[in-house]
Amino acid sequence: MNQKRIVKPEAISGFAEYSPQVQLIAQKYLDRIRKIYELYGFTPIETPIVERLEVLLSKGGDTDKEMYTLKRLHAEEDEQERFGLHYDLTVPFARYVAQHFSVLSFPFKRYQIQDCWRGERPQEGRYRQFRQCDIDIVALDNLPLQFDADVPIIIMEVLSALGLSEVEFRISNRNVLNSYLKALGVERVQEATRLLDKLEKIGVQAVSEQLQQVGLNPKQVQGALAIAAIKCKDLSFEDRVKELGVQSEELDQALSDLKFVAEQCFKSSDAFVVDLSVTRGFDYYTGSVYEVRWLKYPELGSIAGGGRYDDLASTYINKNLPGVGMSVGFTRIFGKLVKDELLDLDRLVPTKVLIGRMDPENSEKAFDIAKILRGRGIPCEVYWQADKFKKQLQYANKKQIPFFVIDTDLEIKNLETGEQTGFDPETWEG
Amino acid sequence: MNQKRIVKPEAISGFAEYSPQVQLIAQKYLDRIRKIYELYGFTPIETPIVERLEVLLSKGGDTDKEMYTLKRLHAEEDEQERFGLHYDLTVPFARYVAQHFSVLSFPFKRYQIQDCWRGERPQEGRYRQFRQCDIDIVALDNLPLQFDADVPIIIMEVLSALGLSEVEFRISNRNVLNSYLKALGVERVQEATRLLDKLEKIGVQAVSEQLQQVGLNPKQVQGALAIAAIKCKDLSFEDRVKELGVQSEELDQALSDLKFVAEQCFKSSDAFVVDLSVTRGFDYYTGSVYEVRWLKYPELGSIAGGGRYDDLASTYINKNLPGVGMSVGFTRIFGKLVKDELLDLDRLVPTKVLIGRMDPENSEKAFDIAKILRGRGIPCEVYWQADKFKKQLQYANKKQIPFFVIDTDLEIKNLETGEQTGFDPETWEG
Numbered sequence: 001m002n003q004k005r006i007v008k009p010e011a012i013s014g015f016a017e018y019s020p021q022v023q024l025i026a027q028k029y030l031d032r033i034r035k036i037y038e039l040y041g042f043t044p045i046e047t048p049i050v051e052r053l054e055v056l057l058s059k060g061g062d063t064d065k066e067m068y069t070l071k072r073l074h075a076e077e078d079e080q081e082r083f084g085l086h087y088d089l090t091v092p093f094a095r096y097v098a099q100h101f102s103v104l105s106f107p108f109k110r111y112q113i114q115d116c117w118r119g120e121r122p123q124e125g126r127y128r129q130f131r132q133c134d135i136d137i138v139a140l141d142n143l144p145l146q147f148d149a150d151v152p153i154i155i156m157e158v159l160s161a162l163g164l165s166e167v168e169f170r171i172s173n174r175n176v177l178n179s180y181l182k183a184l185g186v187e188r189v190q191e192a193t194r195l196l197d198k199l200e201k202i203g204v205q206a207v208s209e210q211l212q213q214v215g216l217n218p219k220q221v222q223g224a225l226a227i228a229a230i231k232c233k234d235l236s237f238e239d240r241v242k243e244l245g246v247q248s249e250e251l252d253q254a255l256s257d258l259k260f261v262a263e264q265c266f267k268s269s270d271a272f273v274v275d276l277s278v279t280r281g282f283d284y285y286t287g288s289v290y291e292v293r294w295l296k297y298p299e300l301g302s303i304a305g306g307g308r309y310d311d312l313a314s315t316y317i318n319k320n321l322p323g324v325g326m327s328v329g330f331t332r333i334f335g336k337l338v339k340d341e342l343l344d345l346d347r348l349v350p351t352k353v354l355i356g357r358m359d360p361e362n363s364e365k366a367f368d369i370a371k372i373l374r375g376r377g378i379p380c381e382v383y384w385q386a387d388k389f390k391k392q393l394q395y396a397n398k399k400q401i402p403f404f405v406i407d408t409d410l411e412i413k414n415l416e417t418g419e420q421t422g423f424d425p426e427t428w429e430g
Numbered sequence: 431m432n433q434k435r436i437v438k439p440e441a442i443s444g445f446a447e448y449s450p451q452v453q454l455i456a457q458k459y460l461d462r463i464r465k466i467y468e469l470y471g472f473t474p475i476e477t478p479i480v481e482r483l484e485v486l487l488s489k490g491g492d493t494d495k496e497m498y499t500l501k502r503l504h505a506e507e508d509e510q511e512r513f514g515l516h517y518d519l520t521v522p523f524a525r526y527v528a529q530h531f532s533v534l535s536f537p538f539k540r541y542q543i544q545d546c547w548r549g550e551r552p553q554e555g556r557y558r559q560f561r562q563c564d565i566d567i568v569a570l571d572n573l574p575l576q577f578d579a580d581v582p583i584i585i586m587e588v589l590s591a592l593g594l595s596e597v598e599f600r601i602s603n604r605n606v607l608n609s610y611l612k613a614l615g616v617e618r619v620q621e622a623t624r625l626l627d628k629l630e631k632i633g634v635q636a637v638s639e640q641l642q643q644v645g646l647n648p649k650q651v652q653g654a655l656a657i658a659a660i661k662c663k664d665l666s667f668e669d670r671v672k673e674l675g676v677q678s679e680e681l682d683q684a685l686s687d688l689k690f691v692a693e694q695c696f697k698s699s700d701a702f703v704v705d706l707s708v709t710r711g712f713d714y715y716t717g718s719v720y721e722v723r724w725l726k727y728p729e730l731g732s733i734a735g736g737g738r739y740d741d742l743a744s745t746y747i748n749k750n751l752p753g754v755g756m757s758v759g760f761t762r763i764f765g766k767l768v769k770d771e772l773l774d775l776d777r778l779v780p781t782k783v784l785i786g787r788m789d790p791e792n793s794e795k796a797f798d799i800a801k802i803l804r805g806r807g808i809p810c811e812v813y814w815q816a817d818k819f820k821k822q823l824q825y826a827n828k829k830q831i832p833f834f835v836i837d838t839d840l841e842i843k844n845l846e847t848g849e850q851t852g853f854d855p856e857t858w859e860g
Binding site for chain 1: 436437438439440441442445446447448449450451453454456457465468469470471472473474475476477478479480481482483484485488496497498499500501502503504511513514515525526528529530533534535537538539540545549559574576577580743745746747748778779780781804807808809810811814815828829831
């Protein structure tokens with residue numbers, strides 16, 4: 001062996017990497033998510049990890065500070081970085097829809113499960129590489145309201161499939177707050193809603209002061225705080241808003257839309273709650289908004305979120321493309337499950353049956369058994385040589401392979417219970 | 431809508447991106463590969479897209495020229511790039527095994543399906559981002575020869591599952607060529623084998639000249655060319671080598687090892703061929719070598735390859751870790767299937783049934799039907815509102831959804847054949 005300097009193999013902070021045992025579960029969870037998305041008719045897309053910088057920067061905002069660019073290790077001196085890693089799946093999706101517009105059929109329902117990257121300082125629940133599981137439904141010109149109800153219901157099904165309990169799935173419609181503030185005579189509505197979104201973070205006192213700073217009079221502040229405090233697990237929000245004594249056609253429409261969505265959500269899971277303070281910060285949401293908290297772990301912030309937007313892709317194409325979508329923060333959720341040891345680490349390998357070999361002359365039979373089992377979708381391994389029974393059993397135990405069968409035998413042994421039964425590879429069910 | 435500058439949405443050369451219809455097939459193919467790997471007991475691992483530069487560079491070679499590094503868009507002036515995108519899955523795997531050594535159980539069988547990146551000039555079959563599907567079996571101290579037969583057989587099963595025909599799966603054992611040349615008195619064996627590996631590329635004449643340049647006398651050149659010309663679809667290679675009149679214990683062992691592997695390969699598929707000129711360039715292969723050509727598309731070069739190595743991870747850990755593995759170039763293969771329109775683009779969406787809605791009062795029933803179908807694993811969509819029959823049918827046709835059922839009805843319509851039959855969501859089989 002050559003003399004080599006030893007390079008220490010270490011984790012890179014902000015980039016999660018799991019043991020094989022944990023990775024098996026991650027895979028299982030991701031499969032469940034995909035399966036649910038497909039059961040609802042969403043089609044997968046995948047985009048490269050990079051986008052042109054002009055695409056990534058066209059959204060504006062402050063994400064550019066955390067963006068990674070690609071640079072060749074031996075780049076020429078004047079070589080400019082032209083590509084950056086995507087920091088979410090919305091920007092690549094918008095570019096994708098514009099670019100492939102002619103082959104898409106609308107309403108277009110896509111799911112996208114991919115990593116994203118942000119060069120921020122890692123901390124609990126914050127990663128530099130993190131997997132997002134997004135769905136969006138994008139229509140040409142008109143997007144039926146039904147989709148605003150479908151999306152959160154599907155996402156809640158996903159969270160249940162991951163085994164998450166104590167989830168609070170907050171829904172609202174931005175227009176309720178907006179039109180209410182407008183009807184109340186507030187001028188800087190956008191700034192006011194953005195402040196109300198911070199209620200949980202900075203408290204009533206601070207929000208109240210800052211609302212005055214953006215020009216709300218005491219009555220308006222009181223009204224804003226009153227509507228933002230409305231939170232309920234039934235349809236009473238409509239009456240409660242009306243009791244505040246403000247009215248407009250726009251407000252009525254927004255309340256009716258939210259009612260349409262909330263009614264279906266409430267029917268599908270008791271995790272849902274209407275919370276009129278939710279606005280999801282970003283200005284591009286224009287109707288329904290969703291935000292999910294994991295009540296056990298408030299420090300994680302939002303584990304899934306999204307909403308309706310009027311304009312997906314006008315940066316790239318002269319088409320009117322409204323949509324509604326949500327994103328699930330898989331790495332954030334899964335990282336917590338790993339850290340708090342909430343995973344059921346039942347398996348070390350996919351293998352269900354180890355086929356042992358006693359007689360070197362008789363190996364054919366072992367391979368035949370394996371072939372039959374694999375043909376039936378049952379993962380198995382053939383021990384790599386004829387050997388002592390004990391050694392082969394040791395291997396099965398070490399790998400937590402649950403069943404053991406011997407080529408010369410027609411019996412199968414359950415290694416957990418010790419039970420031994422007759423075995424026919426064509427019919428065995430495990 | 432705001433006035434915006436239009437950013438042109440364009441493909442980035444060297445980064446593949448597919449339409450949803452093609453992506454659905456890519457997904458299906460990748461699932462098949464995963465499934466096969468798991469049926470043979472391989473466990474998945476995933477590593478971050480980046481490794482420390484010292485890890486990526488420790489392998490040496492000329493890959494560093496094509497390596498991408500990550501740089502924050504607003505990096506400080508003196509901020510050094512410390513991470514690079516991995517250019518294969520072997521380097522990350524070696525680092526992974528060393529880093530997680532204490533929780534791994536050997537022989538460790540892993541699969542890894544991930545993208546890799548190289549900053550090279552894109553051309554047909556060459557991508558800057560490309561997906562590799564790797565398997566490796568790594569043992570502590572001793573690696574049984576059986577695994578050298580398992581790996582190519584599994585990979586051939588994968589290639590068949592992708593529907594590839596006219597595949598030539600070349601196998602050899604580097605020690606056959608090495609020990610033969612040594613017994614022939616050749617001094618610069620490594621250089622000679624590297625030249626023989628180029629036979630197909632540059633021809634007998636050029637190789638012959640270059641062999642002389644590295645010090646082989648005419649008799650040695652003749653012998654080298656004679657053994658490298660041995661190619662057969664049966665076990666005759668052993669006799670043919672022996673007929674060349676050179677002998678050594680090492681050569682006998684190498685031939686016996688190759689025979690052990692070849693015998694099993696031949697039994698499993700007629701794509702296999704023993705080709706003694708194959709050495710796979712890289713110096714770290716030390717025994718079995720594999721290289722797969724797609725005969726229809728020689729310009730693609732190798733579509734899968736690998737071999738046995740003695741030393742996976744001594745750069746990182748003071749352990750003796752021999753292994754054997756192969757890598758399938760998924761993007762290269764799939765790209766060709768797309769380009770030559772060899773895919774069976776049967777579906778536009780995963781949806782199998784569209785549940786139409788006629789009566790606004792009766793929507794519950796549509797959702798109930800959907801729930802039952804989804805519970806049975808059948809992807810379906812509910813039309814988003816009660817509407818004219820014709821409009822709903824149009825949507826189903828546009829999306830190529832094969833079956834259509836109406837909430838108020840207990841009939842299902844096959845949209846391809848026009849056939850209409852009774853429908854019970856609990857038992858319908860499609």
